[in-house]
Amino acid sequence: MAAQGLVIVNTGHGKGKTTAAFGQALRAAGQGMKVCVIQFIKGQTKTGEALAFTSAFPGQVELHLAGTGFTWKQEMETVKEAALAGWQLAREKILSDAYDLIVLDELTYLIGLGIVPEDEIITLFRARPKRLHLVITGRDASEGLIDYADLVTEMRVIKHPYQNGIKAQKGIEF
Amino acid sequence: MAAQGLVIVNTGHGKGKTTAAFGQALRAAGQGMKVCVIQFIKGQTKTGEALAFTSAFPGQVELHLAGTGFTWKQEMETVKEAALAGWQLAREKILSDAYDLIVLDELTYLIGLGIVPEDEIITLFRARPKRLHLVITGRDASEGLIDYADLVTEMRVIKHPYQNGIKAQKGIEF
Numbered sequence: 001m002a003a004q005g006l007v008i009v010n011t012g013h014g015k016g017k018t019t020a021a022f023g024q025a026l027r028a029a030g031q032g033m034k035v036c037v038i039q040f041i042k043g044q045t046k047t048g049e050a051l052a053f054t055s056a057f058p059g060q061v062e063l064h065l066a067g068t069g070f071t072w073k074q075e076m077e078t079v080k081e082a083a084l085a086g087w088q089l090a091r092e093k094i095l096s097d098a099y100d101l102i103v104l105d106e107l108t109y110l111i112g113l114g115i116v117p118e119d120e121i122i123t124l125f126r127a128r129p130k131r132l133h134l135v136i137t138g139r140d141a142s143e144g145l146i147d148y149a150d151l152v153t154e155m156r157v158i159k160h161p162y163q164n165g166i167k168a169q170k171g172i173e174f
Numbered sequence: 175m176a177a178q179g180l181v182i183v184n185t186g187h188g189k190g191k192t193t194a195a196f197g198q199a200l201r202a203a204g205q206g207m208k209v210c211v212i213q214f215i216k217g218q219t220k221t222g223e224a225l226a227f228t229s230a231f232p233g234q235v236e237l238h239l240a241g242t243g244f245t246w247k248q249e250m251e252t253v254k255e256a257a258l259a260g261w262q263l264a265r266e267k268i269l270s271d272a273y274d275l276i277v278l279d280e281l282t283y284l285i286g287l288g289i290v291p292e293d294e295i296i297t298l299f300r301a302r303p304k305r306l307h308l309v310i311t312g313r314d315a316s317e318g319l320i321d322y323a324d325l326v327t328e329m330r331v332i333k334h335p336y337q338n339g340i341k342a343q344k345g346i347e348f
Contacts, residue, residue: 003344004340006340006343006346008346014327014328016194019194019201021197023194023195023197023198023200023223026196026197026223026227027196028222028345028346029222029226029230030224031345032345047201047204048200048201048203048204049197049200049201050204051205052204052230053200055204056231101346133345149333151333151334152332152333153189153330154188155190155328156186156327156330157327158326159324159325159326170205171204171205171206171307172180172182172198172201172275172307
């Protein structure tokens, strides 16, 4: 019997949503699975995770950036365009049946910002190959997405170093 | 100025505590950092994360198992012995100044089970090299540990697949 792919959602306002998704990708890669990661919204290219996957798992873990970096100064149209291109790529990857695990990092914002309707996203998820696991991250996951998912975890902030004036550091935050 | 090492705690009853710690280790490895992971309590050797780190980052990421697998059938003495040996190893690694990041997976149980006093743990953390980041995982982190940490995240279960009768799967759970 083929394993049933799970839909995993990491949400909440705390740290660790993307980090856990990358840990999940690492675990899957270690078990010989084919992995594709699509990062929405974010535009940073030289992250530790990107460098690690590119050097350590070439041909087994793919990483795509579908963001421009999210700042309020930026034109919403530019953010939207990049996100829609990423969503188109996600559709192709999901339906390709070439992967065991696909990470859609920060996907929840596409619903939250009204860029892609929740219905369209869940319809695509339902049409995916049976074995395919999906990991979705982002704040404020919508009700329909939580309802459809198999595993949902909320990352809650108990304490954050910025509260103590400590800056983001290479290797830790990116 | 040397960066100030952070103490990061992933706690709570939800998924993603260890997964996020491994994601953190991956990110740090990608940025060229030296990483040591010590897994307490757990006794499983062929996990995806172990296989991935051993094959992908030899000499850069070290992984040590200091557990026997935690089951209630097991003698508490055996669990305790393995944990104490792991704690001794952690002490050596922390003071060695050979690492940028050390993950102490499931360390909170050592406090919770009365194997190592919280005071002794925090005293060692205070004596660590300035640059050294620590990531600690496990349920029910003690108050003193939370107080000492820079970044604390609680992973909360919103929905769990076992509730729907779906079994743990290779590449996802281990």
